[in-house]
Amino acid sequence: MSIGSAEPIAVEPDPGDPTRSVTVDRALPADQRPLTVVNAKVRIGQRLKDIWTCRELLVLLVRTDLKIKYKSSILGYLWSMLNPALVLAIYFVIFNIISKNGIPQFAIWLFSGLIVWNLFNNAAMTATGVVVGRAGIVKKVAFPRELLALSTVGVAIVLFVIQVGVLILALLVFSHQPSYQFLVLLPLAIVALIIFTSAISIFLSAVNVYLRDTQHLTEVLLMAWFWSIPVVYPYGLVASGLGKFRYVYLADPITPIVMTFERAIYGKTTYIYPAGSTTSHELLPAWGLGPYALLLLVMLVVSIALFFLAMVVFGRLEGNFAEEL
Amino acid sequence: MSAAIEIEDLSKQFRLYNEKYASLKERVIHGGKMPYEPFWALQNVSADINEGETYGILGRNGSGKSTLLKCVAGILKPTSGEVRVRGKLAAMLELGAGMQQELSGRDNIYMNGSLLGLSRSEITRRFDDIVAFAELEQFIDNQVKYYSSGMYVRLGFAVAVNVEPDVLLVDEVLAVGDAAFQRKCLDHVKRFQQEGRTIVVVSHATDVIRQNCERVMVLNHGQVIANDEVGEGIRVFLADLLGVGMSDGEGPEIAHGSNVLALGTVRAEHPGSGSRPHLYPGESLTVTAEIDSLAPVPDAIGGIAIYDDRNELVFASDPDDPLYQVDIPIGGGIMRFDFAEVPLLDGTYSISVNVRSLSRPAVFDLKDQVTQFEVANPGRATGRVRLPLNVSLRLRSSGNTGEVPVVRPVEVGAESSII
Numbered sequence: 001m002s003i004g005s006a007e008p009i010a011v012e013p014d015p016g017d018p019t020r021s022v023t024v025d026r027a028l029p030a031d032q033r034p035l036t037v038v039n040a041k042v043r044i045g046q047r048l049k050d051i052w053t054c055r056e057l058l059v060l061l062v063r064t065d066l067k068i069k070y071k072s073s074i075l076g077y078l079w080s081m082l083n084p085a086l087v088l089a090i091y092f093v094i095f096n097i098i099s100k101n102g103i104p105q106f107a108i109w110l111f112s113g114l115i116v117w118n119l120f121n122n123a124a125m126t127a128t129g130v131v132v133g134r135a136g137i138v139k140k141v142a143f144p145r146e147l148l149a150l151s152t153v154g155v156a157i158v159l160f161v162i163q164v165g166v167l168i169l170a171l172l173v174f175s176h177q178p179s180y181q182f183l184v185l186l187p188l189a190i191v192a193l194i195i196f197t198s199a200i201s202i203f204l205s206a207v208n209v210y211l212r213d214t215q216h217l218t219e220v221l222l223m224a225w226f227w228s229i230p231v232v233y234p235y236g237l238v239a240s241g242l243g244k245f246r247y248v249y250l251a252d253p254i255t256p257i258v259m260t261f262e263r264a265i266y267g268k269t270t271y272i273y274p275a276g277s278t279t280s281h282e283l284l285p286a287w288g289l290g291p292y293a294l295l296l297l298v299m300l301v302v303s304i305a306l307f308f309l310a311m312v313v314f315g316r317l318e319g320n321f322a323e324e325l
Numbered sequence: 326m327s328a329a330i331e332i333e334d335l336s337k338q339f340r341l342y343n344e345k346y347a348s349l350k351e352r353v354i355h356g357g358k359m360p361y362e363p364f365w366a367l368q369n370v371s372a373d374i375n376e377g378e379t380y381g382i383l384g385r386n387g388s389g390k391s392t393l394l395k396c397v398a399g400i401l402k403p404t405s406g407e408v409r410v411r412g413k414l415a416a417m418l419e420l421g422a423g424m425q426q427e428l429s430g431r432d433n434i435y436m437n438g439s440l441l442g443l444s445r446s447e448i449t450r451r452f453d454d455i456v457a458f459a460e461l462e463q464f465i466d467n468q469v470k471y472y473s474s475g476m477y478v479r480l481g482f483a484v485a486v487n488v489e490p491d492v493l494l495v496d497e498v499l500a501v502g503d504a505a506f507q508r509k510c511l512d513h514v515k516r517f518q519q520e521g522r523t524i525v526v527v528s529h530a531t532d533v534i535r536q537n538c539e540r541v542m543v544l545n546h547g548q549v550i551a552n553d554e555v556g557e558g559i560r561v562f563l564a565d566l567l568g569v570g571m572s573d574g575e576g577p578e579i580a581h582g583s584n585v586l587a588l589g590t591v592r593a594e595h596p597g598s599g600s601r602p603h604l605y606p607g608e609s610l611t612v613t614a615e616i617d618s619l620a621p622v623p624d625a626i627g628g629i630a631i632y633d634d635r636n637e638l639v640f641a642s643d644p645d646d647p648l649y650q651v652d653i654p655i656g657g658g659i660m661r662f663d664f665a666e667v668p669l670l671d672g673t674y675s676i677s678v679n680v681r682s683l684s685r686p687a688v689f690d691l692k693d694q695v696t697q698f699e700v701a702n703p704g705r706a707t708g709r710v711r712l713p714l715n716v717s718l719r720l721r722s723s724g725n726t727g728e729v730p731v732v733r734p735v736e737v738g739a740e741s742s743i744i
Contacts, residue, residue: 136422
């Protein structure tokens with residue numbers, strides 16, 4: 001006689017299993033549970049929504065990054081100030097003391113532009129390597145990967161806030177008067193800066209997965225970029241050199257933000273040098289609020305456009321991250 | 326029953342680069358083009374996985390099963406097609422993925438939980454459970470880099486099971502850790518099953534799939550070769566595995582192309598057991614296999630193998646023993662394998678039969694695990710084999726009798742003949 005095919009072996013509930021009595025923690029009936037769709041398409045709206053849903057994870061990523069960064073160093077968070085302070089001191093000695101550029105209270109001028117650059121530079125530099133660096137979770141866990149790039153922006157923002165604190169302290173110590181009228185532009189400048197920085201960070205983090213040169217290239221380009229914006233030297237110096245093409249210089253997206261910070265915090269548009277003479281040098285354009293605001297708005301629109309572009313590029317490249325890493 | 330996961334016509338293409346030009350210099354030299362061969366890791370995979378079902382994905386290494394799981398989890402994006410998942414999903418692809426060495430166990434629980442989709446307050450609520458489950462109360466504020474590998478895995482698992490997902494994806498992690506830990510994992514899988522959660526298990530181990538799953542998808546080179554009830558699925562998988570494995574040069578080649586000889590229906594019979602559908606240990610068993618032959622095969626050898634329900638080999642006949650040689654005439658016949666006794670204890674056993682050549686390393690045909698027989702042990706002996714055993718007592722001082730043998734030699738073997 002022949003015997004039929006084997007029955008599947010059913011898992012017998014173990015009567016002694018203490019976990020049996022656990023109440024079932026099911027929040028929603030089947031038809032109300034959220035539907036997740038995975039396919040080849042990139043829908044930016046959905047991705048932005050996912051990022052928003054995971055904002056707690058973003059905060060946690062920023063928090064842990066900061067924790068790890070300063071964990072085993074004795075001075076800890078002090079390093080986030082010591083590093084820019086040293087850079088500031090070097091530029092001050094070279095440009096103000098050795099080559100005597102004659103800008104009064106040069107440290108304040110320098111600091112007000114440098115904090116803008118530091119935010120952008122810190123984020124872009126670390127973002128480039130972040131997806132590659134966190135390959136472990138990218139390959140094994142599903143979450144919006146843009147968060148990794150955004151977390152580096154988050155860390156840079158925290159360091160920015162600390163530096164702003166130091167800057168305010170410096171203003172009080174040197175009893176330097178900022179231009180209160182122009183301070184209202186700072187929130188707009190900061191928003192534009194953060195969106196622009198996010199766009200660049202998201203773009204670089206994705207590209208570096210496929211083209212590992214990006215990391216080295218970014219370092220070099222960022223250095224060149226820094227010297228192309230009016231942080232160490234005044235806008236007026238470039239503007240007088242460029243003559244009627246001076247407005248081309250404003251096309252650099254970081255430049256209007258740096259200039260707004262300098263205009264608001266340093267507060268003056270001209271300086272007289274050598275002391276006692278009547279020779280006036282241009283620091284910044286002597287515009288009113290309007291042109292500065294307009295420049296920032298253009299910059300904001302460009303940043304938003306770049307952000308969406310970066311999201312599209314990231315979305316295209318992201319599909320194979322787990323495979324490429 | 327509604328579907329928890331719908332996989333619709335899913336395909337995933339990878340690019341196999343002959344040489345990977347990851348640096349700019351190499352890209353420029355090659356004109357920005359990288360030569361690659363398209364490789365389809367998944368091709369037109371479709372399946373509906375029901376609410377509350379435990380579903381297996383079975384395949385050999387490189388069959389695309391992990392790629393499929395990653396697509397379902399949303400870690401990889403498919404090239405075409407779609408996956409729709411209803412409800413909260415947690416994927417256990419690697420325990421403790423994303424743990425930060427520098428951070429404490431406490432911080433890592435928050436990190437890992439957030440990555441798996443828990444909110445901060447949810448983690449706080451479950452924190453004590455997680456720590457208790459991982460048995461790490463003393464070490465929770467230590468940095469993870471000081472943890473042993475066991476502690477590390479326990480922490481990862483504790484977080485993953487506390488996510489309380491509607492759909493759980495498990496990728497062979499059940500095979501990680503010591504026996505006690507595996508037991509704990511399986512207990513949790515059982516609890517999830519009882520709670521009506523949907524579970525997808527990916528494995529290449531048929532016993533894991535057979536013990537846990539109701540239905541199984543079998544993948545081979547990215548294509549679905551079976552999507553069926555678990556017994557049938559595993560049968561297809563094993564047949565495929567053996568067929569392919571042998572043509573890879575690891576064993577004798579199956580001469581399917583020649584078609585000289587083909588095996589037909591294989592039956593297991595045990596007339597000695599009367600109307601019982603199962604054998605008692607030690608009863609006789611006869612296996613018959615129909616053979617169709619286009620030409621006379623004088624040097625054929627009948628081979629038979631018996632597997633237990635965990636797919637482990639119990640017995641395989643000697644493939645080179647001339648004792649099992651039969652002379653097959655044109656037209657074939659019915660090959661008979663007679664086991665005088667089957668000294669096995671309880672279980673369902675499956676039978677594979679093949680016919681091979683004595684002189685050449687070729688298998689004419691193979692019928693793998695095509696029929697089963699069951700052994701039920703009426704006594705209380707346990708284990709796998711009933712070894713013939715005598716127990717006796719010899720008086721210490723009498724000295725008038727010789728030693729009584731304690732164990733009789735076992736005769737396990739088969740003689741084949743052609744009818």
